[in-house]
Amino acid sequence: xxxxxxxxxxxxxxxxxxxxxxxxxxxxxxxxxxxxxxxxxxxxxxxxxxxxxxxxxxxxxxxxxxxxxxxxxxxxxxxxxxxxxxxxxxxxxxxxxxxxxxxxxxxxxxxxxxxxxxxxxxxxxxx
Numbered sequence: 001x002x003x004x005x006x007x008x009x010x011x012x013x014x015x016x017x018x019x020x021x022x023x024x025x026x027x028x029x030x031x032x033x034x035x036x037x038x039x040x041x042x043x044x045x046x047x048x049x050x051x052x053x054x055x056x057x058x059x060x061x062x063x064x065x066x067x068x069x070x071x072x073x074x075x076x077x078x079x080x081x082x083x084x085x086x087x088x089x090x091x092x093x094x095x096x097x098x099x100x101x102x103x104x105x106x107x108x109x110x111x112x113x114x115x116x117x118x119x120x121x122x123x124x125x126x127x
Contacts, residue, residue: 068118075111079104 036058043050064070086100 066118068114068121072111072114072118075107075114077111079106079108079111082107 039058040050040055082100082104083097086097086104089096089100091097
């Protein structure tokens with residue numbers, strides 16, 4: 001395989017990966033919906049009472065109250081890893097470190113934004 005063919009396959013693989021991730025998210029959400037419906041069906045077959053709060057609890061897909069904190073910490077850790085990768089790259093001019101700091105600034109800001117959002121929304125009850 002020559003370089004031209006490989007260069008054409010890279011964008012194709014990227015879009016294929018994005019499509020695969022979207023498909024997986026939709027598939028697992030549908031699978032979760034099916035399991036909730038099966039649980040409700042089994043409860044009805046066994047004549048167990050189904051209160052509205054139970055049905056609401058089974059069907060709720062609200063985010064976990066600490067979700068933003070977890071995501072923020074992961075993004076900050078990614079930024080730290082990128083910065084460390086630039087620091088440990090053997091480059092006497094120091095350009096690799098500066099370049100990786102610039103790249104690491106993006107996930108760092110995303111992580112900080114998630115941490116700020118978690119701090120702002122702590123007063124709200126979880127859905």
